Amino acid sequence: MTNRVTVIGSLNVDTILEIPRLPKPGETLAMHNQSFAGGGKGSNQGIAAGRAGADTHFIGKIGDDTNGQFMINSMKDSGINVDQVTVTKDAKTGQAFILLDDEGQNSILVYGGANQKLNVDDVKNAEATIANSDFIITQFETPMDVAEAAFKTAKANDVVTILNPAPARQAIPASLLAVSDLVVPNETESQTLTGIEITDEASMVKAANKMHDMGAKCVIITVGSKGAFYHTVSGDTGFVDAFKVKAVDTTAAGDTFIGALSSQLNKDMSNLTDAIRFANRASSITVQRMGAHPSIPTLAEIEAAEAAAK
Template sequence: MQKRKNVVVLGSINADIILKLARLPKPGETMKLQGFETAGGGKGANQAIAAARSSSEVHFVGRVGADAYGKMMCELLQKDGINIEHIKTDANNPTGQAYILLQDSGENSILVNSGANVFIQEEDVKDARYLIEKADVIVAQFEVPINRIIEAFKMARAAGVSTILNPAPATKVPDKLLELTDLITPNEVEAEMLTDIHVDNPISQRNAARMLQAKGVKNVILTLGSEGAYYLTENNQEQAVPAFKVKAIDTTGAGDTFIGCLAAKLNPNFDNISQAVHYANKASSLTVQKIGAIPSIPTEKEVTRR
């Protein structure tokens, strides 16, 4: 039986306000909503819950506002057994919010008010040093300040803890952060932002991955949506792992499910990377068949069920 992983997530916590509509409105057009829901979200929270539901011990480092959304999100995380001791309440800034425009096609567009997520302080990371140093892996994304990620990854690297960087939303990344990253997991858009290579075929996938390695990253997994994923390891192992073909109802949280499940299942030496990516792909395929981010993330039992 695989050892239960100890995962630290340094990340964002948002309340998702889901607006259901037939299609995106044209400029100047007024449309009626087909429905409205509020659910838990934020890339960090989604990834933490995905890892927890895949049998990991998860600790969270982040911030919420002193408001109803913050209380709701802390309760949601605790419900999945996530340690929230290092989620601090910010009296001056609201809990992050994401407004998700969900179309009939299952595609979504998202508007984010970052709130307390971007006010994570250096002392927040320092206070969590002991958690980071005893973890198996730390996961971070770009809905929190990059400087805080660098600080946390330095602690992890010094302690021999694996680092996973989900470079989303897409932005330029300092080389010093890439050099502290054991595994980076960009999608096609993020990969192009990082490498200036348009990723649309196997050759461009390999070229983008090799460029990321040249910048200091040890291992690369490109997430390719309905096409699955491609990985390249520091030992030059590579493989395209196909996605599971399903009818997508809502793609919100699919990428985060992949990252969280990957963190839960990937061995520190990456010797099971093919199996871990396969598992994460299957989990993502289950996520897109339900509405919302956190409500749609599957459990390990659901993923492994035949």
């Protein structure tokens, strides 16, 4: 059965600047290359869900500009329903500027633009879309009150909520976490949220328990090339190792994980470890390619990689 996934979040056009290393303060550094791609944490997660087989809808906002149309086309090309993506004349389409070094690590500067114009009325207009979903995903590149309104609508309709607390913020309303079924931070975001440094599995358990105390039902902490740790409020816990590959660009790896996870996860999370393994496989493909949208794999590619490993 195909999962129905709704993503509410950001749409950005990424400018990727390939550099040997990050420049020091006051330093001028030559670039290897410059390229453009669709991105934004929200749209990355939506495309990852859609390409991995989910029936995916997107709620977001773009500017009245060519970048906005570029993003609409990019989403449609991956089979994403964009009926709930609206246009504002008050801001330009979101953008991100990605500094990518020779080791495949990145630093990202984000212009929120139209993403910050998304509002609670947009959620109300999309109530039927949310109510008809199995899962809804959001992040923090759009306003917090919008995320909470969407999750409350979801919970009123038995829709499973997935919160990616990124970019990291310390002040997250308890009312939002209380309606978050699954919280998926990376280790940095987990530390920002809980104040607990992630150094080993014991610290992950401690951080997860603190998130449970805040209201989260299930926690997955992604740890880059190591894999993903999971912990449920009932005490189920474990670590699913990542697949060993050579990364050339880690952009969208975490977003691919979340989108791919939502495409496979059962609503009761009874197949949590299998869904995490699938998401790890999808992310391992993403990091071997350049860009955000261009790097996100299809279901056929994920299944082929899994078959080749056996």
